[in-house]
Amino acid sequence: MSATTATMPRPDFIHVEDYNFWYGQNQVLFDIDMEIPECQVTALIGPSGCGKSTLLRNMNRMNDLIDGVSHKGDIRLNGTSLYDPDVEVISLRKRVGMVFQKYNPFAKSIYENVVFSLRVAGRGKRCELDETVERSLKDAALWDEVKDRLHDSAFGLSGGQQQRLCIARAIANQPEILLMDEPCAALDPLATLKIEELITTLKKQFTIVIVTHNMEQATRCSDRTAFLYMGKLVEYGDTLQLFGNPKQKDTEAYISGRFS
Amino acid sequence: MQNTHILHDFNEAITALRQEVLAMAGQARLNLERAVESLLTRNVDLANAVIGDDNEVDEMERKVDRLGMEILVRFHPVASDLRLVLSSMKISINLERISDHATSIAKRARKMAKNQELPDVNIVEQVYAMSDQLLRDAITAYNNHDAALALGLHERDKELNRVYKRVSNTLTQRIEEGDERTDDYLHLIFVVRSLERIGDLSVNVGEDTVFMEAAKDVRHDEERQI
Numbered sequence: 001m002s003a004t005t006a007t008m009p010r011p012d013f014i015h016v017e018d019y020n021f022w023y024g025q026n027q028v029l030f031d032i033d034m035e036i037p038e039c040q041v042t043a044l045i046g047p048s049g050c051g052k053s054t055l056l057r058n059m060n061r062m063n064d065l066i067d068g069v070s071h072k073g074d075i076r077l078n079g080t081s082l083y084d085p086d087v088e089v090i091s092l093r094k095r096v097g098m099v100f101q102k103y104n105p106f107a108k109s110i111y112e113n114v115v116f117s118l119r120v121a122g123r124g125k126r127c128e129l130d131e132t133v134e135r136s137l138k139d140a141a142l143w144d145e146v147k148d149r150l151h152d153s154a155f156g157l158s159g160g161q162q163q164r165l166c167i168a169r170a171i172a173n174q175p176e177i178l179l180m181d182e183p184c185a186a187l188d189p190l191a192t193l194k195i196e197e198l199i200t201t202l203k204k205q206f207t208i209v210i211v212t213h214n215m216e217q218a219t220r221c222s223d224r225t226a227f228l229y230m231g232k233l234v235e236y237g238d239t240l241q242l243f244g245n246p247k248q249k250d251t252e253a254y255i256s257g258r259f260s
Numbered sequence: 261m262q263n264t265h266i267l268h269d270f271n272e273a274i275t276a277l278r279q280e281v282l283a284m285a286g287q288a289r290l291n292l293e294r295a296v297e298s299l300l301t302r303n304v305d306l307a308n309a310v311i312g313d314d315n316e317v318d319e320m321e322r323k324v325d326r327l328g329m330e331i332l333v334r335f336h337p338v339a340s341d342l343r344l345v346l347s348s349m350k351i352s353i354n355l356e357r358i359s360d361h362a363t364s365i366a367k368r369a370r371k372m373a374k375n376q377e378l379p380d381v382n383i384v385e386q387v388y389a390m391s392d393q394l395l396r397d398a399i400t401a402y403n404n405h406d407a408a409l410a411l412g413l414h415e416r417d418k419e420l421n422r423v424y425k426r427v428s429n430t431l432t433q434r435i436e437e438g439d440e441r442t443d444d445y446l447h448l449i450f451v452v453r454s455l456e457r458i459g460d461l462s463v464n465v466g467e468d469t470v471f472m473e474a475a476k477d478v479r480h481d482e483e484r485q486i
Contacts, residue, residue: 112296153366215336216336219338244339244342244343244475245343246474247341252339252340255339256265256336256337256339256340256341257265257266257267257270257335258264258265259266
């Protein structure tokens, strides 16, 4: 796991290099070039359709599942290209966990949700599974709330708890990177703050990239922010700098609510 | 980039805040003008009017704070909007102090009017002219988003300080020479000191305007470049 290494955090842990992406003939990302640092939270912001979710989903090649997609350029995870012929998509996704906008636990118990990826990988030793469940739920700040009902249905949890369960499931396999696509969009303000608090804690272990429409959320929990517009990276930098004194007029217009 | 915010309420709130700061600046400057006039013309009624109107400036300061707080709470402004709110609230503090100095001058004018006219009372005029011009330009810079004008106030204040020291020394000399109007000369020393302080406070308004417009904190900055 990245954070357990004794070396300094890598400034280009995820390196997006002149990346272009098409759905069929429709180009949705243009020459994106950015270095995402290790063990920090990087927020992707921009109006709907600007390409931020597409960029996020390219970081674990989820868009491969769609017919007719193509790309030019590269994305490197800790120095290794996502498109390296030796990289298997399955093993890649073990390195990159993902949390979605709508919490989507499986129709299983809390326990089985967390260990799902381990069972798929054929790892069924009881002690390993128990240990993974406790560690993941503790890391997802859910353990104390569910430890006495681990074998109850996941659907019995509140929305905020279900989303934290999804985070526990995403980190159970100890990935290096956690991608979050509007993880609080379906949650109430208090549940949102709990997830934000959790994100701040998790960045000690994981490199986190989060897509959000919530500006305050980006300012609260990200270290760096990238503003995308019409598939282009308009501005990328330190979050406080970007929200305090953006360099680009379009960034200022968007974050201050003046975008046409 | 559009100048208007998508939220109509936000535009109105920002406009209201700016207008309140400008109204406050106008009132503070008027109080200063009338205070000095009351001193030079020995007009007690005018001095009393200045002292009475200081409450209005105090109320305006509270209103600026209230409007600023409302914008922060309701709209969570960022970037230049955030700087505008923060700077406006800080500028209003300086304007309130300027009005306090005007009141102080008016009180001294009232006291001096009880005595015979001091022959060299007009010596304060050149200090007033410079501090008033600094204040006017500070207000203009805020109103016109003119960071360059605001930035230049610091250097111009140095000239005011030189004139203030010269005038202050002249007045001190009168006292040292044993002039029997010691009390009135002391009043004048405090009057020119207030005028010099108004210059400093105008520079502060300029610094807040530079921060608002250029996102640069030039306070305590020797180079003072945007």
